[in-house]
Amino acid sequence: METTPWIWRNGAFVPWEQAQTHLLTSTLHYGAGVFEGVRCYLTNQGAAVFRLRDHMERLLYSAGVLKMEVRFTLDELCTAVLETLKENGMKAGYIRPLIYFSEQDMGFDPKRDKVDVVIACWPWAEYFPAEGVRVKLSSYRRIHPQSTVIDAKISGHYVNSILAIQELRGTDYDESLLLDHEGYVAEGAVENIFCVKDRVLLTPQKGSILPGITRNTILRLAHDLGYETREMKLLPEDLFSAQEAFFTGTLAEVVPIASVDAHVFPLAPGPVTQHLRRTYGELVAGRLSQYHSYLSFCH
Ligand SMILES: Cc1ncc(COP(=O)(O)O)c(C=O)c1O
Structure with a gap:
């Protein structure tokens, strides 16, 4: 996959290759994470994210289903997506917000406030051929x-x-x-x-x-x-x-x-x-x- 220089993590930018997590992170083992797939397009008024608020609302809804306590508001997450695109100079492509239980704990009731929020973006052109x-x-x-x-x-x-x-x-x-x-x-x-x-x-x-x-x-x-x-x-x-x-x-x-x-x-x-x-x-x-x-x- 193509990469971009920066990934947003809990409110700060980290270089793509340094955006890592421990092998015993809860979500890596049990799949209790939530994510979104969002696209941004180049319009004649510049880059624009399609239905950003709806995607981030669904992200927070999904996080709520898993009882995650997310310390960012809907508005803050929407702003973070736009900042991530700007920081990476990306005009069109794919955006991947992810929230996961970040504790190194193999129990089945992960601490609700120990969650990481990350936002990555990268170019991802047409997924399927136009003919069908x-x-x-x-x-x-x-x-x-x-x-x-x-x-x-x-x-x-x-x-x-x-x-x-x-x-x-x-x-x-x-x-x-x-x-x-x-x-x-x-x-x-x-x-x-x-x-x-x-x-x-x-x-x-x-x-x-x-x-x-x-x-x-x-x-x-x-x-x-x-x-x-x-x-x-x-x-x-x-x-x-x-x-x-x-x-x-x-x-x-x-x-x-x-x-x-x-x-x-x-x-x-x-x-x-x-x-x-x-x-x-x-x-x-x-x-x-x-x-x-x-x-x-x-x-
Ligand atoms: C299982 C499933 N159904 C439907 C969709 C389409 O959803 P959306 O239009 O919100 O991307 C997705 C998108 O990832 C999906 O994973």
Whole structure:
């Protein structure tokens, strides 16, 4: 991965290579950490972070789920992200805030006030090719919502995603799609999913997914563009009978799905997907004034 010179840690900048932690740090063993993935884009008014406050609100919500006592406020964390970008001179790329239990303690009730907050950033261009991705239905199910707090972005949840992605090794697939414990479509390993049926956008309802900030943006954007949207339970067959499908996520942005297992979407990348992808690109680049409140500028 590309690196940048500085990482923000508990209110100060440390050089990237010195941003280290002890091997017996609690979160390293048990996965009880929380994080965010945020993007910043170069707009014609300079660098801007997309939906910064929403991401940092989710970060603090996730930290609250793990009973972490974070000593920075929402405003302070938002400012810290902007300062990290400025310090590194980064105009476009990816931002990774992380909060972890920092004690060297192997007990299972880590001290709630012993948490480190770090913010790193680095360039991370398009995650998937624009033409679309070949998707495999995973043999793993999304984590049961009663086994965790599924709408929190908890580090340990990503073992489920990593296992699903590891299944793709040695195949032609680009990404995994996981069903929930009842067999309904849940989400990609690190994306939410939409399909388009007769110009209506369908997406799995909340309950077994991480309700993504990009998903939320697309629901608003689609509505504003005149598309009907429905959040509902979807079976794999519903997906297969749709004309188009696409993933959304901070990392993947809006990416067409070319196929799921042997089912090929003949239109991919379909017209509705392309319309939304293009408009999303304009939105994050600050070219649509009605969505300017989504952008935090790095002046
Ligand atoms: C499991 C999962 N679902 C959905 C998403 C999309 O969320 P967002 O749009 O907030 O990035 C992510 C993003 O990392 C994810 O990890």
